[in-house]
Amino acid sequence: MSRPRSRLEAVRERIERSCAAGGDARTLRVRLLAEIRRVVPFDAYAWVMTDPETTVGAAPLADVPALPELPALIRLRYSTGLNRWTTLAEDPVALLAAATGGDLRRSRLWREVLSRYDVSDAVSVVFRDRFGCWAFLELWRTRGATFGPADAAFLRDVVVPATEALRRSQARTFAEPVTARLPGPLVLLLSPDLEVIRQTPGTSDPLRVLQPRDDGGPTVPAAAYNVAAQLLAVEAGVDAHEPRARVHLAGGLWLTLRAARLGPAGDGGDIAVTIEQCSPADRLALFARCCGLSDREAEVLGHLAAGADTRVVAEQMFVSAHTVQDHLKNVFEKSGTRSRRALLARALGS
Template sequence: MACSNRTSSELRATMGFDAYAFLLTDPETSVGCAPIADLPGLPLPELPRLIRLKYLTEVNRWTALEDVALLSRDDNLSRSLVWRELLHGYGVRDIASMAFRDRSGCWGFLDLYRYDRDFSHAETAYLSGITEPVTTALRRSQADTFVVRPSGAPRPGPVVLLLSPDLRVLGQTPETHAYLSVLVPPERGRPPVPASAYNVAAQLLAVEAGVDANPPRARVHLADGLWLTLRAARIGDADPPGRREIAVTIEESSPTERLAVFTRAFALSAREGELLGHLVKGGDSHTVARQMFVSEHTVQDHLKSIFAKTSTNSRRVLLTRALGA
């Protein structure tokens, strides 16, 4: 989150914009999980609608971006669902969109808004030039969260947020408020905004509409090495699917879910990730070598590479950081 704030502040000082939305994403599903935003002029009640339309809009969707894309180019304004149904009414003229993606996954995306003028070719080139270093910084910031949880730290139970089909909050379990306050810290004296839950629920709508096939799931670091998994699903069966309420659950990530993000955050290779999975199951070098159809010497080489990438020096420390306990 600190990396996102720093990047947006530097961009505002360098090139200027009127509003922005910067989301960290689950590297595997590309679903937003830790958003920060400054959207002056857009009323807070419109936030669920904005997020829903963002996920349903195929134009300049972060999951398909190869480079910086502008809303003002190539007839995108007329083709953009989110602009036609919402943003044009608030005077938005251009949006520069960029995704922060590397071979390990998608680590975030950024939308910069302008109300009075378009982004220039020079500004677009500048944004394109910073994409790679920002991506690396975001991935490394996620890697830094994999620390051993304090001894005796409480294990959270699952909490639930109930949303309407258009993402209005209908109800929540008592503990939900505390989680949301940490995920997206509210302004003093204001209730937390369930933006993380909106994103997961909006991905469910995108899957149902055939816009994107990634599951409506996102893993996010909360604090002190604790990772949470958010999931969205329809409930009930009395109404047609599109009219059913949406339940968003928030619970501690399982060891398997946590390990998958750990592997991506430290940019482990496919074989290194496979080796780590065998170590988690308790395999020794001889057993792992047989399972991977390699020599024990090769296993040790892979293990040394993993130690170097994760700044660990033993299997015990490695597994403790990866699993959080």
């Protein structure tokens, strides 16, 4: 007679089914959070999709009590190396209480923001594979509750299937036709404290799509806060990644957000965040990562996008035409396409 499934095993099976079922990144995260909560209860969360190359966030899904202090919360999260998602290389899960030796005052983020909301512990989880960093998750507990080894162990089990599912959710966006275009670059001007100063007309529209509000309130430019906070982190020497993030908006349309200081970094000048449609080269590189292409497969794709035929690709890569065809077959399979024309249309958004 078979052994009855435990509650933990049942949750793990549902998580694996949810990951296999696909769906867009937002729907997937909502489903997974519901299952995670059955085993690892939490009082608040922020699950942020990231640019796989720069690791900078741009598509958050969050329910935190500190919404009025969101600029400060994001700025401080990027400015500290303690349990920062970019530092979790050996272990994808880190507990704040454990990292501070039980003294949360050692965390600047806790001292300046989280302590006011009675946060007693936080767990950080990074979703990374060999193709890039796809997201990071933070869960909070309040009123003296902390996370323990069992919580961390369960979250580690979630990381591998969730990472692949999140990457595939991004890959599926390229199959959608690009039905809209951004009418030129948009600009959002932020103060050094990430407060909105002014913006070009129409800037709120894509930001509202990226961070919708159920209560119909004003736009929360969380995507802009993230790239600006990364700029501050670079200036402070906390992290070296470029303050840039590519993010899916809708209907196959991908945007690139960049942050730059107006004036020298040391003079405390304002920060300009630009929002524009992904360039063909940026989109092509992102497509290769999302589809899980190997370096050689990505190289073949790059040559094809430049207009090369099989013979020219073989010459440039110093391989046989047969090898090029083998690489191309793998690219078709991983991208869900059947012809070069369809492949380039997805990769370049044309």
